[in-house]
Amino acid sequence: MPPKKKVRKRTINSDGDADNEVDSSPKPSLKRKASSSVEALEGTSAKQYCRWLMKSEPESRFENGIDVKFGIEDLKALPNQTSCWDGVRNYQARNFMCQMKEGQLAFFYHSNCKEPGIVGIMKIVKEAYVDHTQFDKKDVHYDARSNPEKPKWSMVDIQYQRMLKRFLPLSELKEYHLQHRTNGGPLKDIMLFTRPRLSVQPLTTEEFDFILSLEDQEPL
DNA sequence: GCCAACGTTGGC
DNA sequence: GCCAACGTTGGC
Numbered sequence: 001m002p003p004k005k006k007v008r009k010r011t012i013n014s015d016g017d018a019d020n021e022v023d024s025s026p027k028p029s030l031k032r033k034a035s036s037s038v039e040a041l042e043g044t045s046a047k048q049y050c051r052w053l054m055k056s057e058p059e060s061r062f063e064n065g066i067d068v069k070f071g072i073e074d075l076k077a078l079p080n081q082t083s084c085w086d087g088v089r090n091y092q093a094r095n096f097m098c099q100m101k102e103g104q105l106a107f108f109y110h111s112n113c114k115e116p117g118i119v120g121i122m123k124i125v126k127e128a129y130v131d132h133t134q135f136d137k138k139d140v141h142y143d144a145r146s147n148p149e150k151p152k153w154s155m156v157d158i159q160y161q162r163m164l165k166r167f168l169p170l171s172e173l174k175e176y177h178l179q180h181r182t183n184g185g186p187l188k189d190i191m192l193f194t195r196p197r198l199s200v201q202p203l204t205t206e207e208f209d210f211i212l213s214l215e216d217q218e219p220l
Numbered sequence: 221g222c223c224a225a226c227g228t229t230g231g232c
Numbered sequence: 233g234c235c236a237a238c239g240t241t242g243g244c
Contacts, residue, residue, distance in 0.1 A: 197241045
């Protein structure tokens with residue numbers, strides 16, 4: 001088992017079923033099947049997702065008396081700088097995690113904090129497997145409706161890679177997003193703003209590369 | 221702490 | 233299957 005962490009990951013909800021998707025989003029485009037191909041992943045456009053953005057809270061916040069804080073510094077401090085990304089309780093987010101392949105990269109995003117934004121890069125080191133915290137009554141993300149015979153929730157393991165050369169604030173990403181929406185550009189459809197509450201989201205390589213290039217640019 | 225957006229639940 | 237009520241996310 002990877003380091004046990006209290007990772008922040010979001011959301012509670014329930015129902016559904018185990019491994020086949022269930023995607024409650026009323027949203028038009030994303031309709032996808034559980035695990036399958038990258039192809040299945042993206043609704044209408046032919047975008048390929050092989051990069052990710054994962055949110056976690058770097059500041060203390062107590063849920064049922066348990067601190068859910070888990071920032072990039074916490075990840076860095078773990079043995080192997082590796083952790084499981086447990087606690088995701090949203091079908092869309094789970095389904096995206098199930099699409100992740102070993103070796104792919106993800107941005108570590110700090111949410112619900114003073115300075116929300118992207119702080120670093122991590123790598124998927126273990127593909128989706130059962131999130132044991134769903135059966136742990138003491139865990140913040142315990143899900144009484146999940147059955148061990150048919151677990152509902154999955155997680156992946158991720159490993160710290162590096163910090164970005166500079167912090168990329170949400171506000172700056174938003175400016176680019178708005179700009180690109182008007183004039184065209186790689187961030188015009190980025191889920192960070194089109195699906196603001198999704199805690200695990202895919203990025204196209206264009207989106208990922210553009211964001212990464214910002215670390216060498218002056219802040220807006 | 222507020223609150224908008226939106227996902228989930230459950231009555232019908 | 234609709235939809236109102238409720239709960240959560242997360243920026244501000």
